[in-house]
Amino acid sequence: MRVHVADHPLITHKLSVLRDRTTPSPTFRALTEELVTLLAYEATRGVRVTATPIDTPVAHTMGVAIAKPRPLVVPILRAGLGMLEGMVKLVPTAEVGFLGMARNEETLEPQTYAERLPDDLSGRQCFVLDPMLATGGTLAAAIDFLFARGAEEVTCVCILGAPEGLAMVEQAVGDRNVSIVLGALDEKLDENGYIVPGLGDAGDRLYGLAE
Numbered sequence: 420m421r422v423h424v425a426d427h428p429l430i431t432h433k434l435s436v437l438r439d440r441t442t443p444s445p446t447f448r449a450l451t452e453e454l455v456t457l458l459a460y461e462a463t464r465g466v467r468v469t470a471t472p473i474d475t476p477v478a479h480t481m482g483v484a485i486a487k488p489r490p491l492v493v494p495i496l497r498a499g500l501g502m503l504e505g506m507v508k509l510v511p512t513a514e515v516g517f518l519g520m521a522r523n524e525e526t527l528e529p530q531t532y533a534e535r536l537p538d539d540l541s542g543r544q545c546f547v548l549d550p551m552l553a554t555g556g557t558l559a560a561a562i563d564f565l566f567a568r569g570a571e572e573v574t575c576v577c578i579l580g581a582p583e584g585l586a587m588v589e590q591a592v593g594d595r596n597v598s599i600v601l602g603a604l605d606e607k608l609d610e611n612g613y614i615v616p617g618l619g620d621a622g623d624r625l626y627g628l629a630e
């Protein structure tokens with residue numbers, strides 16, 4: 420499994436505002452979108468393209484187009500939905516599928532409550548969006564889901580990760596073709612499975628009432 424942790428002052432700055440408990444939902448949503456666009460730039464480094472001829476006003480030359488089958492972007496509801504706009508701005512021709520998963524806050528086990536994905540993902544490059552990689556249970560289950568449908572490659576874009584969760588996902592993934600792009604790798608999980616220092620519950624902060 421390949422892991423890339425962002426190292427850029429603009430990302431660290433935006434993340435600092437996102438972490439701040441006083442940042443209200445509208446600002447949190449806007450920053451999430453901006454952060455995803457920056458992370459997606461790295462996450463899409465390996466997106467497949469095909470050579471295509473083009474005519475500029477001056478000459479005939481070769482360019483590239485996003486290859487088919489088109490990439491599939493999969494936000495994990497609810498919090499991953501806050502990352503969708505930032506991603507599709509960068510890859511507007513991507514197809515979008517949805518996975519609804521919620522972590523049981525007592526057992527910390529993920530439960531899938533919704534799924535809207537193509538039945539056959541053969542040959543597809545998939546991009547999973549979820550801001551938080553905590554115990555790793557949710558992301559590992561989502562990755563399994565996509566490979567079970569035939570996906571060729573899965574890249575996960577997360578805003579924050581915990582070392583425990585990253586290790587869990589790495590073990591679960593084995594030798595499958597998976598990459599994880601993180602805005603930051605935090606210190607640890609607390610006794611409730613929350614990322615420390617983290618940013619709290621991403622879904623609540625995105626979609627809770629504005630203060």
Ligand SMILES: O=P(O)(O)OC[C@H]1O[C@H](OP(=O)(O)OP(=O)(O)O)[C@H](O)[C@@H]1O
Nearest residue numbers: 497498521522551553554555556557622
């Ligand atoms: O790594 P894990 O321990 O599995 O935890 C991470 C999951 O928890 C959060 O979702 P949550 O279950 O709170 O659902 P929500 O997006 O609806 O708030 C987060 O968005 C991840 O999906």
Ligand SMILES: O=c1cc[nH]c(=O)[nH]1
Nearest residue numbers: 553613614619620621
């Ligand atoms: O810190 C955490 C852990 C899981 N889910 C969140 O939204 N935040």
Ligand SMILES: [Mg+2]
Nearest residue numbers: 620621622623
């Ligand atoms: Mg939540």
